[in-house]
Amino acid sequence: MPLYKTLTSNSQTTVKIWKITESYEDLLEPLDLKPNSLERVLGMKSEMHQRGFLSVRHLLREFGYTDQDLFYDDNGKPHLKDGKHISITHSFIFSGVIISDVEVGIDIEKQRDKIAIIAKKFVDYEFNYISKNDEDYIKKLTVIWGIKESLYKLFATPGMLFKAHFIVIPFMLNDGKTVAWIDYENKKYRYNTHFLEFEGFTCAFATP
Known part of the structure; x- marks a missing residue:
């Protein structure tokens, strides 16, 4: 079984990545769906999406x-029946699951030049410390997108905007972590975020 990586950011939180x-x-x-x-899964038009969906179920088994233990709420956020918090991601040949005692979010993205074209749609404050x-530049943009996507999954509140409501504090790629903030409806929320690179992909995840 190609369990690719297991990461433990703290005693409450574990990330598993599948290739x-x-x-x-x-x-x-081998799955009982x-x-x-x-x-x-039968209704998915892309075999890549089918395989991503199924690989996530294999990651569940690893945990x-x-x-049967997984369900989704009206906002599409996944939950586990035992009350643990979960977030799920899939990108091309990688999928990832994070499970914790606290609210969490995870994202995997392929590093692609075209992210620079849409940078103005999700970057504002961060342009103070990154430049074309x-x-x-592409790797840093991918980290910022991944962190903001993780926060969006964690908070799961319709109406939130990456550019307007999420702030990623300056970081270096070799740091592997930074702090991010959600500034929404006159309230501010602080999160610890982690990121790593592998095989042209970036994984980011967020915890309170």
Whole structure:
């Protein structure tokens, strides 16, 4: 089984990352899916999305859970029946799951030049410390996007905007962590965020 990485940011929080090398059939065969989960995966038009969906269920098994333990609320946020907090991500050949005693969010993104085209849509304050002339501009943008996506998943509140409501404090790529803030409806929330790179991808996750 290609469990790619296991990260423990603290005693309450564990991240597991899966590298998707198996076929759709090999991923599906050992799983016991709920009827609505099976309906979802069969209805997906892309085999890449099918394999991503199924690899997440294998990650659940690595944590000791099954598909039956997972459910989603009206905002699309995943939950576990035992009350632990969970966040899920999938990007191309990687998927990731974070489980914690506290609210968490996770995101995996492929590092691609086209992120620079949309930077103005999700970056504001952060332009104070990153520049198009930076050697690692694309990687830094990917970290910022991943952190903000993680915060969005954690908070799961419709109406939040990456550019207006999320702030990522200056960081160096080799730091592997920084602080981020949500400034929303006259309230401020502080989060610890972590990030790492592997095989042209960036993973970011956030905890209170």
